[in-house]
Every structure is written in structure tokens, then in C-alpha cells.
Amino acid sequence: MQTNLDETIQFLKQPGEGSLFVISGPSGAGKGTIVQALLPRHSRLTLSISMTTRVPRRGEVEGQHYFFVSKEEFESRIEQGQFLEYALYNGNYYGTPRTFVLNKIAGAEDVILEIEVQGGQQIRKNWERRSVHIFVMPPSRANLLNRLQTRKTESEEAIQARLKRAEEEMGHLPDYDYYVINDQLEEAVQTVSAIIQAERQRIFQSLLKGEKTI
Amino acid sequence: MQTNLDETIQFLKQPGEGSLFVISGPSGAGKGTIVQALLPRHSRLTLSISMTTRVPRRGEVEGQHYFFVSKEEFESRIEQGQFLEYALYNGNYYGTPRTFVLNKIAGAEDVILEIEVQGGQQIRKNWERRSVHIFVMPPSRANLLNRLQTRKTESEEAIQARLKRAEEEMGHLPDYDYYVINDQLEEAVQTVSAIIQAERQRIFQSLLKGEKTI
Numbered sequence: 001m002q003t004n005l006d007e008t009i010q011f012l013k014q015p016g017e018g019s020l021f022v023i024s025g026p027s028g029a030g031k032g033t034i035v036q037a038l039l040p041r042h043s044r045l046t047l048s049i050s051m052t053t054r055v056p057r058r059g060e061v062e063g064q065h066y067f068f069v070s071k072e073e074f075e076s077r078i079e080q081g082q083f084l085e086y087a088l089y090n091g092n093y094y095g096t097p098r099t100f101v102l103n104k105i106a107g108a109e110d111v112i113l114e115i116e117v118q119g120g121q122q123i124r125k126n127w128e129r130r131s132v133h134i135f136v137m138p139p140s141r142a143n144l145l146n147r148l149q150t151r152k153t154e155s156e157e158a159i160q161a162r163l164k165r166a167e168e169e170m171g172h173l174p175d176y177d178y179y180v181i182n183d184q185l186e187e188a189v190q191t192v193s194a195i196i197q198a199e200r201q202r203i204f205q206s207l208l209k210g211e212k213t214i
Numbered sequence: 215m216q217t218n219l220d221e222t223i224q225f226l227k228q229p230g231e232g233s234l235f236v237i238s239g240p241s242g243a244g245k246g247t248i249v250q251a252l253l254p255r256h257s258r259l260t261l262s263i264s265m266t267t268r269v270p271r272r273g274e275v276e277g278q279h280y281f282f283v284s285k286e287e288f289e290s291r292i293e294q295g296q297f298l299e300y301a302l303y304n305g306n307y308y309g310t311p312r313t314f315v316l317n318k319i320a321g322a323e324d325v326i327l328e329i330e331v332q333g334g335q336q337i338r339k340n341w342e343r344r345s346v347h348i349f350v351m352p353p354s355r356a357n358l359l360n361r362l363q364t365r366k367t368e369s370e371e372a373i374q375a376r377l378k379r380a381e382e383e384m385g386h387l388p389d390y391d392y393y394v395i396n397d398q399l400e401e402a403v404q405t406v407s408a409i410i411q412a413e414r415q416r417i418f419q420s421l422l423k424g425e426k427t428i
Contacts, residue, residue, distance in 0.1 A: 138223075140223060191411065194411040198408045203391060
């Protein structure tokens, strides 16, 4: 006999609308490495793909590394409000397409997005649905400096600018839901993994009113 | 040189005030087994000890299994608002002492409490600090019936009453923060474990204003 008990349990067992996980934090804190390690550990977890006006580099695949569009198309999409966030770096636009994320979460996928602090702030403001914001930080200033220097891609001046910016970005911590200190990589990955797992067990009023969305 | 970056990180690394985790759900869902399996997996996690007016059974130790007090003392403590929740079962009082929980969380311990749904509701109302409420449920009505029957401690009539109550208790799901379906025990324990781990990474405004409490 079908009962309320069984109906509720069956309802909860069905995957509902996905969530958007925003992984943010200072440059050099290890966001990208964490995200890459997370993807194979969770079913129903998709990496957000950015749109850009930059020219594809050798080996970059349309719709896999980026969606490549012209500057005119990007600007027209900005006007139509099609980006959760966007920014201009070195004369090229980069943005997170709203439709991509909407389609994924409608299909019960969680979407994970690695982004600079400023972009994360834009998403918090522009995204009308559920997003979970995780701030990844280095274990110390010395460690961050070391990581930035090991990259060997930037001048000492550029590195000092990044450190200064990291200290400013720490001021945005209160806008986040969770923090993760990336000291040991495996530990940090496991912690973000636990956050994703826990968030999938959350109860929301609207979820229980039969919509299973928030 | 000490910087904002290092100060913030050091601050976050220090354990702050603990949280109260309330594990609740229908009788027979496996709350007790889950809680016992959780305790050795987390440092800084303490089981809440109840106070009771019931006579100690052979082998029960004061302050370990229960705090044993007289009926007069229990009632005087009720009047003083010393319980997060209490109930009268078969003529004996059982309650959760507020001071025990307060002392533990002040010492950066998380406290875990296994309790019936009604007691969980009382805690939500009476506890002025942070509590995380987790609803543990069976995978199906048939499974719950089977578990209750396997106990062999109750009449068929009592079991049917528990099932009916379980269905009513499911209506309180929206008052909880998380749900966990106890199908495979190890999976359920791991899920509650992830919730505890994730909750320890949460950012609260007040935590960042230098109080590290909520």
C-alpha cells in the first residue's frame, strides 16, 4: 500500500533541480586543481563552460574548453542579460552563460564554476536561483607567495600585485557560505567534496511543497 | 610580517564555538546506530548525556549513560529552564541539560544528540544558539516495519502505532536542515559525517566579526 511515508521517501530519492557551486578565492590558492580533482568524484556534477571572444588556442575545442564567439555577439548577449557574470581581460571578454547553467540544473546536474572573487560577487547578485559559494584560501601568505613564484609566469611586480589583491579579497569572506583552507590538496578536495555531498541533502520548504526546486 | 591574510587564516584555523547536531527521525530509522558509528570518526564530537529520574540499571554509570536525579530536582530544574527539551515517559522524566551542551560548545566541541522528533522540535524552539537538525528516515515503510519487527520487543499493536507516528513525523521534515535516508548503514553514516564536516566550514557574519560564535 502506498503511504505518505513511501511517497515522501520516493520523492526525496528522485534527483531534483541541481545547484550552482561557485568556487572562488585568491589567484594561486589552488581553485583550478581542486575543481579538476572534484569532477570525477561526483556523479551529476558538471563544469561550467565559459564564453569568450579570445581566439582559440591550439587544441582548444568549441563547447568543451570555451564557447568562442565574436566581440559583437558577446556584447549583444551582455545587453540581453545572458551572462551570470562577465569581465574584460586584456581586451577579451570572458563570461558565464546563464542558459548553460540553467539547462544543466534543470537536468538534475550540479554545476561547478571556478571564478575570481569579483566574478563570484556578480553571480551572487545576478543568479536568481540557488548557489553555494565556497572560498578557497591558501594556508598562509608565505605559501601563496611561494605558489605564485613557482608558476614562473609572472614578474615579481605582478606577483606582489596579486598578493595585495588576495589580501583585499579576504575582505569578501563574509559573502561566502563556506571556506576551505588549501594546505594539503587531498584534504581540501575531500572537504569541498563533503560540502557538495552535504548540500545535496538539504531540505528546503519549496522542495517539500512538490516543486523540488529552489 | 603579519598581514591581514595571515591573521584571517590563523583566526579561521582556531576552533571556535561548537555546534549542536540534532539527529532525529522516526523510531526504528536507525538514529542510535548512526550516532554510535559517527563518534569515533570525528575529533571534537561529544554525545549529549541526558538527565533522568529513572532508576539506574545494572552497569549504568552516572555522568556517562545518564545524569540521575530525583523527581523533585528534575522538576525544580524544569522551572529554572535548565532543559533544552524534556519529556515524561512511563512516569520518568528524561531531558537534555542546557549547561552540559553550553560547556561543551564553549570548549570548541560539537555536541551530537539523538532524539525523537518532538524533542527535536523543542530544541529548535528553546536553543538560542546554533543547531543543525538532521532527519534520519528509513528507505521505505516496509523496511521500517521490518526493522521494528526484528527488535521483537513490542506487540504488533505497538508496532502499528509506531508506523502511524512515523508517517505523522514525516510532516515535520520542512523544519529540518538536512535529510538522510538510512538504506545502507555505512552510506548513511558517511553522509551524516559529510554534513558535520561541511558545517564546520561554514562562514557566519558574526564569526568574522571576531566573536567566532553564532
